Amino acid sequence: MMKKAMRISTLFSFSLLLPILVFGAIPSPKQVLGFEPGEDFKLASWDEILKYFDVLQSSSENVKVIELGKSTLGRKFIMALISSKENIENIDQIRKIQKKLHDPRTTSPEEAKELVKKGKAIIAFTCSIHSTEIASSLFSMRLAYWLASSNSPEVKEILENIVLILVPSLNPDGIDMVVDWYRKYLNTPYEASQMPWLYHYYAGHDNNRDWFMVALKETEIMTKVYYHEWFPLLIWDIHQMGQNGPRLFLPPYYDPINPNIDPLLWRELNLLCSEAVLELTKAGKKGVATNAIFDGWYNSANRSAPLRHNAIGILSEAASANLASPVFLRPQNLSSRGRGIYDLNLTQSSYLEPWEGGWWRIGDIIEYEEIVAKTFLKRIAREKERYMLNYYEFARRQIEKGKNEPPYAYLIPLEQRDIPTTLKLIDVIQKGGGEVWRAKKSFKAEGVNFPEGTFIIPLSQPYRAFIKDLLEVKVYPERRVGGALEYPYDEATWTLPLQMGVKVFESNQPINVEMEILPHGFKIKGKVTGKPSSYLTLSGRSNNEIILLMRSIKNNFKAYYIKENQPPYKKGTIFIENRDPKTLTKWVEELGISASWAEKNPKDLIPVKGKPGLYKPFIPNMDEGWTRLVFENFEIPYESLNNSKIRAGDFKNLTSIILPPMNAKSIIEGRSSQDVPPEYSGGIGMEGVSNLKEFVRNGGTLITMGSSSEFPIEYFGIKVTNVLKEDREKPPEKREFFAPGSILLTDSTGSIITFGLPDEIPIFYNEEPVFDSKEGNAVLKFPDFNPILSGILRGESLIKGKSPLLEVPYGKGKIFMFGFDVIHRAQAHGTFRLLFNALIY
Template identity: 45%
Template structure:
């Protein structure tokens, strides 16, 4: 019976092939052409089609790399000629040798470039509302499997194509479901009111140097561990009213750590795409506008620091799958580099007017894809040689030019856990890390055997140097004496600063006895001493993980309010508690001191808090990152929307309310603050309109009066200042960019009130990330306002760009404001920014626990 069932299901799977004698096209398989107006396929259908093609083609293999954040399959398809597919392991070995040519000489490298293939990684749909590329993916895989013309034979013979049809499958399905639910109604193509990545939303394309997200880590295996593609092409969409399509060259500034030959080759690819597309009649294809390749974190550009070609395309959007009309004269430019739609070297064939459909986007993206594949196939040996040569050059630079290494001694860290986490993140990027075999001395400085070394003599030297050093972003003005030009994203990403890790830069050659470490982790926790109390120092970031797990199990946790262990976590040493600690502290790398010299009168119990996070129907990426950080450290919380915020009963159920960074008006009014909506824009379903309103404000006030804690992050502090009647001002609120400008900058904070529990576990100086113009001052108040942390009054800038530093020097960056029985904690910075700022996580954690 089972055998018959297996035959039955096999017959159903192969039925289309048996009937038609060939692999069905997507149009026949799904019943409509991809890109047809108001028609979409979801993730399950895409995966099903990819598997169907793979099962019936000798040119295509589909691999599941793992599961997404919400448990969907995350896949990559490998496409090449039948001969290359059969020889795939040998081709991968050639890739590995060219990618890591430590002992590879020129003669052998030339032989490998003759025999190797260009590996091209095509990634799609990282931003889920940019839906076209996910629909395009099934057409591409069909054509790779079935086309037999000379162009395709040449591509498949000379290239191995790695195709990831969506970098965010969870969001792809969300967007398809939302669109289909309302198509044909007044809500058609309305914006989805929740993040399309469960944690990051649009910021899932800011994680490619830090690897906080599951999907980023899965793709990193393809990029830096298993396949080593020389060419990376990431497909995006942009606004609707500018040029139709952007490809490199990128705009200025140029990052000095990217090798010039890699940027030149990327530019060459981009210009070839333009040439090919213009020749085929595509209009509105531009280069050099808005998008630069200076900052770390994006899928398309981070590979540049790994000596790979990194190509971003941006197609003009429609309203998901609903077409739009572009009237004559309405097409705008693209940033300061392309101020309008006139003919220029950056815009050789302007698009002027006409209908714009989802199908048009697919056609543009496919044309660019084939231009990239043809250029790769026709210049195979040159691309492979450039890849080898750039990697070899990076290794040699690391041997002959400072810095020669970055050194991290765990014994010299306030928080060894964060240092280990930094090393783990670097390993995701393919960085090779070593550990000292014994202690050593450099420049009269002694380093212990507990020291890790990151040599710069590696192929990914540009990446290592870029993420470890301080950024000095150039001062670019829109015009002489004018305001600064806004960078595309941020100006600072120095990982040691963001994570609070002490790093020594080795500027002289030094022989260090060391061994390569294949897998870095926190290691076992240590139990030191004997006694009736267990002390867990807050300086270890993993202490919060342990404490949260223990409190979930009902174990009482205390804080020492005086004495040698002031501010640290304390537990009573009994069998149940010690057994739980031994279970939960495995691989947390914490030191637990078991002592007698503590008095119960010195202890204050930490009660487990009921935490609420406000989640607006205007999507907030900061809210998503907040949830990721809290989930990562095992904090429990509930998410509240406008309806719950307007309900008094909600506030009876929580002790702490967190308002993530978002504008004051957005919290109060939701989408309404944006003013009158155009008649042709889709309406929003009524349940997703508005903000917390006056009812929500009154509920927050009463919650505070009864003893609640309100935590406002970044911009949300303006809401507290404006709506809650406290004597705190944001001194930067009305300043323009000519007076103050900090577009993603790392600054130096000074602990002004180290006795405040919010400061526990932190050092006297703390690097913090600022991205909004916020600095506090206070006036006379009925109770003590604690200025917990201030911006340093001397050396405030640590990394990135900061205009108007005098406006924040000595100003309050974090304060605690009493509010009858409750309190408000106002952050001028984002302590959990993009899940990267480990140096300031403890501020948030302490605010919740205390």
């Protein structure tokens, strides 16, 4: 009956639209949705948004909807092109012109001046990557309607001179999660509560931290759009922040500013945003912040990656309502994070017109965003040629820097510990639009001989800033406010060669050797050496060996390891029974790894451990999501464990359990029933603690990550201390230790779980626990000297000789305590193997 009613309702809706479509009028969002976007208590599902854009495309010659692919969970992922009829008909030629402008190596300055007369400014507006920041997905329909329906001179000028790429949501899956949750609990005590799961299936809020690594489907789709197909000169990423801060943030960005980005590009961005702020002020929109909160340093967001690709990358952050429910805020409710704004009730240079408080609605957010959008569109339309020529100029200046100042290139030799991971690093650069070449002959650079086949990344290319920013070592500038060291907005560094364990050399001399461009998707075939015998052996050098191991176990090949050295085999060596040499060889070749047939049969073989369980709390945990993604990428089967399974001790067939980073109190108590519906409240409870202890005592492995390492310290009675705990409890201005999102050097102690890894291992570290122990074994130790490799570190004496990774025996089992971010947003391939080994040994 319900389905029949829904079909009748849908038919009725389209019957109402039929006269509009027949007679050529452009339907408004209200006519299609049944409400005006921005109304209190009203949200649109992804299907409803798709329906509106489909209807708009059918009724307007100024709109073309393009399906780009599927989201993580299989929903349609679209963008709408909005421009004049003539521009849409000639879109291929417009794209060709934009592509020529993006690469001045193929276009002279004189030719560029002619091209900007013929071309159109391609720009992109992207909405609701963070699905609880949902106003912009509604805004997108209102903006599209205005552009499609208005006959005003200003709109005609916009459509004539601009091709707008409008993405209604960068996370369609999350839109439906949020809308379904909100509609279900509207007018209940849980109307404003946070969902008990991530709004991106793997990354949650971190889906906007994937714009160089490109580990998620959505970022892969849009990175291809941005840097391979459409080359927009502006990307505006539309966000929301908390309720109690400024009503809107727009650049200029807060310090520090990344020096790899052209000052001319910064000036262009600031000039355009200043005009938008001016228009907001003229319209009486108060509470606008600039030069505050959001810095210009870090790389991984949708507003920062474009800046490294010669595009104007703009972030806006509007204050949130309770999704579509209005909130009332008094002046005393308003608060600031610091970072450029210190009292929201006072006029200051970064906040010239304070908002006095009152009701704040989703419609207010949309009104602010519409003023910004119209300012950007009108200004670029009026000065289309200047913006296009500057886009060309930004790229030309990058190429000239690459030609005339060091570093001139990055060199990646073939001799690497992990070839597939090396190729993954190259793939990251290529997906981001960077060019990688390969030497056709041997050559010498800075006195070092490099063989034929060496990968070369010259910096005399348009996306020099992107490449350099990923590969160089960072020195984050020390900044103090009120005596306390000021934290970066996100992280101090992201140097990929260090995170991924890949040897990359910076050349401060030009490279003169014949070379050829490396095609995308380049692979090196794996190889099995020796004569077929009873076992295939794995050396531990490549992460992809884990895929081979998991496939083997899945297909009923028995797999073992050795606990002690048995020359020529080192402890930790994996032995896979040779039931089918053809299949094993095929997998080795496909995965690009090296393996060998055993020269002799080893003694004392121990079966590889089985499936892990991964704790999935009802407090959304991004590290849990990233861990799932990495496990699935490496074909590691796992079981998600919720609170009830742990309380019941339901650990059948599990050999290890992983606790993602979260404090012990949250693990045990979870969320309050006042905050979420009862079925999502609570944690594992003390019965869960007892079950985990029994699991380890009986031979299981407990793996803790980051802050969850405090859990066994508090509840298992182990003699381990976090040497930073006392310092972390001090007021910020009195703290000695400071290491926000930096890469530090550690020394391996030779534990079996370091099998295959080098003696010195860089780790991504973000002020997580560091251990001193009277029992157990340090797997990694910080050296006696300053271990900083990239980023910033102060107070290093506190961690000298201490351990960020500990193995503690407990009954018949053991606890591996990872005090650092071993996965780090699927970037830290150089330490993945530590976690993988902890699962199997």
